Each structure stands twice: as structure tokens, then as C-alpha cells.
Amino acid sequence: MKQYFRYLVTALIMLATFLLPVKLGGIAGVPETTGLFSNQLWVYLIITWPVFLFPFLTGILLLLTLLAFPFSPGKDAPSITVFWWVFLAFAALPGIIGATVWDFVIMEIIHLFGLAAYALSVYLLLRNLPGAGKLLTFSLLAGLAAVLYAGLEQYFSGFAEMRQYIAHQEKTGGLYVGEALKARIFDDRVSAPFTGCNSLAGYLLLTGPLGLVVLWKWCARVEPPGAARLIFMPLAAACLMFVFFATKARGAFLSLILAAGVFIIIFPVKKWLRRAVIILAPLAVIGGVIYICEFGRGFQSMIVRLDYLQVSAKLLLNQPLTGTGWGDFFYDYMRLKAVDSPEAPHTPHNLLLACGGEAGIFALLAAAGALFYPFRTGFKKIRPLIAGHHYLREEVALFFGLTAFIFHAMMDIDLQVPGLIGTAAAVTLLLVMPSEIARPEKARPLPRLIAASIALLIALTAIGGGWHLVRSEYILSKLTDLCQPNQAVPAAAVKVNPYEVGEKLEAAVRARPYSPFPYSMAGAFYLKTGHFGRAESCYKKALQLAPHCAAYHFRLFTLQELQGRRAEAEKHLLQANELFPNHPEYRRAKTMFIGK
Numbered sequence: 001m002k003q004y005f006r007y008l009v010t011a012l013i014m015l016a017t018f019l020l021p022v023k024l025g026g027i028a029g030v031p032e033t034t035g036l037f038s039n040q041l042w043v044y045l046i047i048t049w050p051v052f053l054f055p056f057l058t059g060i061l062l063l064l065t066l067l068a069f070p071f072s073p074g075k076d077a078p079s080i081t082v083f084w085w086v087f088l089a090f091a092a093l094p095g096i097i098g099a100t101v102w103d104f105v106i107m108e109i110i111h112l113f114g115l116a117a118y119a120l121s122v123y124l125l126l127r128n129l130p131g132a133g134k135l136l137t138f139s140l141l142a143g144l145a146a147v148l149y150a151g152l153e154q155y156f157s158g159f160a161e162m163r164q165y166i167a168h169q170e171k172t173g174g175l176y177v178g179e180a181l182k183a184r185i186f187d188d189r190v191s192a193p194f195t196g197c198n199s200l201a202g203y204l205l206l207t208g209p210l211g212l213v214v215l216w217k218w219c220a221r222v223e224p225p226g227a228a229r230l231i232f233m234p235l236a237a238a239c240l241m242f243v244f245f246a247t248k249a250r251g252a253f254l255s256l257i258l259a260a261g262v263f264i265i266i267f268p269v270k271k272w273l274r275r276a277v278i279i280l281a282p283l284a285v286i287g288g289v290i291y292i293c294e295f296g297r298g299f300q301s302m303i304v305r306l307d308y309l310q311v312s313a314k315l316l317l318n319q320p321l322t323g324t325g326w327g328d329f330f331y332d333y334m335r336l337k338a339v340d341s342p343e344a345p346h347t348p349h350n351l352l353l354a355c356g357g358e359a360g361i362f363a364l365l366a367a368a369g370a371l372f373y374p375f376r377t378g379f380k381k382i383r384p385l386i387a388g389h390h391y392l393r394e395e396v397a398l399f400f401g402l403t404a405f406i407f408h409a410m411m412d413i414d415l416q417v418p419g420l421i422g423t424a425a426a427v428t429l430l431l432v433m434p435s436e437i438a439r440p441e442k443a444r445p446l447p448r449l450i451a452a453s454i455a456l457l458i459a460l461t462a463i464g465g466g467w468h469l470v471r472s473e474y475i476l477s478k479l480t481d482l483c484q485p486n487q488a489v490p491a492a493a494v495k496v497n498p499y500e501v502g503e504k505l506e507a508a509v510r511a512r513p514y515s516p517f518p519y520s521m522a523g524a525f526y527l528k529t530g531h532f533g534r535a536e537s538c539y540k541k542a543l544q545l546a547p548h549c550a551a552y553h554f555r556l557f558t559l560q561e562l563q564g565r566r567a568e569a570e571k572h573l574l575q576a577n578e579l580f581p582n583h584p585e586y587r588r589a590k591t592m593f594i595g596k
Helices: 002-023 041-045 053-068 077-091 102-128 132-172 179-185 197-219 225-246 250-266 271-294 300-318 328-336 351-359 361-387 394-409 418-432 445-483 498-511 517-528 532-545 550-562 566-579 584-594
Strands: none
Touching: 002 053, 002 102, 002 132, 002 418, 053 102, 053 418, 053 445, 077 102, 077 351, 077 361, 077 418, 077 445, 102 132, 102 418, 102 445, 132 197, 132 225, 132 418, 197 225, 197 250, 197 394, 197 418, 250 271, 250 394, 300 328, 300 351, 328 351, 328 566, 351 361, 361 394, 361 418, 394 418, 445 498, 445 517, 498 517, 498 532, 517 532, 517 550, 532 550, 550 566, 550 584, 566 584
8 A cells, every 4th residue: 555655646746847847837926916816627727827836735745755755864965955955945034034025035935945845755756766767857858848839839829819819809998908018928939838938948958958868868769760860859959949049038048058168168078069169159159149139139138137136245245144035135126226227126036146135145055055066966977977978868968957057047037936946956856866776774763853854844834835825816816806807998997896896905915914915906906096095095004014115105106196295295206216216207206296
């Protein structure tokens, strides 16, 4: 019976690994938005799942895995690797201290505990089940195949269908799409099944090399092998590179070039390969620069990201032990940014500084350990293979994918994407796992008890926190649907009963009493429909829960100005400009309203 239970747990871990990129490609830690919810179960076969199902499901998975497999922590590479992922969850806790908005704190910590739960589940499986590495590789590649299919489907039919739908809805008056959103929709940047194009590109960097190498080896089983490789390899590589370049992710392209450069620098590769990279890399960079300047989006966003990094580094230096607090980069960046724009990102688009700037130096070290310890171990593992010019091995592909991912994680929000960061955890464990897995030595009772207790704590925290976030997000989505019915034209909002909005607001507040976002959502509805008293009450309550939010002050200025309450409006306008001095709209309003 126990053996069948182990088979079941193994199957669940494989299924979870496959579903990570397919269903959990959203971004955690953005409380202003909600995931997709449906009352019909079959719809979840199509749509992306709410991201906080990730900790809820991985917590349950870890509980089952602890029951199925013995937990004997050791001092080998896999144990040290999983330690860093676990340590990252606990190192995030100092980010509670300076935080001003609890949504960000709870979301970030629960997300990282869910990540630790998944990493522990994979670790226990690989340590205790011979052949589990091949099963995990199969699950990763099944996920890669599904992602490539989704990307191709989006490019060749999804964009056209979306545009036809929008055009029809706009023509009939059922949908209003702003110019900024319309520009993104009509820009053919592939993202499916992720919610972000950059996330998809990072995932392909991480798993694409493994897919190509495994396919090459698989073709050896087909007769004749040469013909199989001639047919399947170009087809697979073309699909992979087409979807990769269709993301138009500049940071991912640069990461690929940098990974190739690192590879030929640190390994004794053949001269022809070294020369090919030396020649092609500069040409690729030059070509990319020309494309970006002539046909792309320019380099402005890259300059802005440097501004993200300098602000985040400043926050870490000011508060090295605790950081500024989870979520407070969002507010601190508004105050400290040097670039003139209304943009305010939630993270600095750098995995290490995202942890360090908001939770302190220990979180930064934990994130660095989770990535660079497997890099170091993988380097030692594959160096003899490269010296013997055995390039087409799974270990080499995993190392190259991890190298490219590390570069990408220094440029984007990879930490916040469960489908991407969870896959990265699986890749690191696969990379450091020895080819011959020795039976784990039985640890002493006390270390085993401590390790099992920590794992149990992680599982229960992920389950409880994940369920709270999914449930409360579902309730908030009902308020969102009511206040923004499919982004309908403003006149349609008048048909919504304000008392019903009040009921949904009360339910959302009961679900998340610490959150300002239900109040801001309802406040925006009341302001749009002319219920100024209710709108003002909502924004004042939101400010009590998010005192550094410039947008709430500006909304209060707007509605008080409409009512002719100039003295009160001026105070909020000045406060908005103090909290976000480089916002063009706030500065323009200040000049027009106050005259200086």
C-alpha cells in the first residue's frame, strides 16, 4: 500500500512540474489586480490559474511527500541546494519590519514559502526514488512542449481573434479599451501561457537547451538516427527560436548572448565553437541595437531599469538588515526616482536586489545562494564533460539554461512568477543531483526532527496562507467585476447599483481587513459615478492602510477640487507631489492649481 502511495505522490509532483508554466505563469505580489475566476470547473482547463494556488497546492504536495518519503537531510549538494531555497523563505521575514502595506508582506512571504514547499517536494523525490530525475526531466519537457504550442497558437491565431473581438465590442459599445492597452494588444509580442512576454522568454532560456539536447539523444533511438535528427532537430529548434524571438524580450536576447560568452570563457571548448561565439555575439548585439532603434521600443526602458537598480541599492544600504519592507520599493521608488515618468514598478526587476532592498542582506544572500551554489556545483560537474567535448549532455544543457536564467533574473521579475521560479528550483536540483544516487544516510534523531518540523511548518504556512489569499482574491474579484464591468464605457457604470458595490466592498474588507485596495477600487467607482462623499470616505480609509500612496492623495485632490474645496484639495495635491515628485500629471496639476 505504501508503494502505491509513493507512486501517487510521484505522479502529483510530475503533474505539478508540468502545470507550473502552463497554469501558473502569472505574477505574485500585485494586489491591485485579481486572477481569473469562473464558476464552471471546465473553464480552468483553458484559463491561467490564480497565482496563489501555487503555495496552496505545493503546501499540500509537501505534506503528502513527507508522508511518502523519509526525510534524512545531509551535507551533499542536493541538501545544500534545497537549504538555500528554504532559507530564502525564512530570510524574507525581516521584510515585515519596515513594510507599510500588509498585502505585499503576506503575498511575498506566502509565495516564497510555496516555493520552498515545492523545492522540498522535488528534493525528497529525487533523493529517495531511483530514476526520478528522468521522470522530472520528462515533466519539464512536457511543460516546454505545451508552452511552445501555446506560443505558436497565440501568434498565428490568438492575436487575430483578440483583435476581432475588441473591434466588435468597441463597435457595439460593449467595451472600451484605452490607447495604452490597445497598443500592447496590437503589438505582436507572444506571452502565452505566461502573463508577461519577458517571463515566457526567461522560461525558454531556462528549459530550451535541455529540450534540444534530450531530443537529440531521443533521435538516436530512431532508425536511421541521422535522418531523424535531420527532420526533428531543425523543426524543434525553429519552433523554439521563433517563439523566443516573438517575445521581443530584449533582456532575454542579451541573456542568451551573455550565457554563450560565459560558456566559452570558463570552459575549454573547441576552437571552432569559441570562434563562432566570438564572431556571432558582437554581430547579434549590433543587429539587436539596429532593430531596437529602427523597429523596436528603443532603449528608454533599459535606462529606467538602471534607475530601479540604483534606488533599490540605496534602500539596501540605508537599511541593510531589514530592507525597506516588502512592497515599499513601490512607494520609495516614486519618491526617489530620477526619471521623469508616471511609472512605478513593484520590484526593481532584479532578483537579488528585490530581496535585499525590501528584506535585507540575509534575503539577498539566500537568493544568491539558491542560484549561485548550483551554478558553482554544476560548473564542477560538467567541466570534465566539456574538456572531453561532450556538449550534448543533459547536465551541460541544464547548466547553460541556469546560466542564461541567472542573467535574465538580474533584469526582470522572475522571482514573482511561480511558473518560472518554481521551474528554476527544479532545474537547480536536477543539475546538482549526482548521477548515482546513494541511499541517504540516516540522520540523527534530533536533526531529522528539526528538519521535519521545519518542512511541516513550511507546508502548513503555504497551505493556510495560500488558501487565505485565493479566497480573499476571489471575493475581491467580485468587487472588481462590479466596479469595472469588462472595462465598459463609463456610461455603463451608472447602471451598477452603488449599494451592491457597498455590499461587495464590505465582503472584500472582511476578507482582507489590512488591504487598501478594496477601498481604492470602490473609491474609483464612486468617483466615476459622482458619489463624491462615498469616494472620499473610501480613499481616506485606503490612505490609513497605505499612507505613502501618492495616487490616493491625488484622487482626493480631484474630487475635492470638483466640489470647490480648494484648501483641502491643495493639501492633498502638495502631498501627492511630495510622495511622487517626478509624476508629470501631478506636477502639471500643481502648476495649474497653485501657480508654482
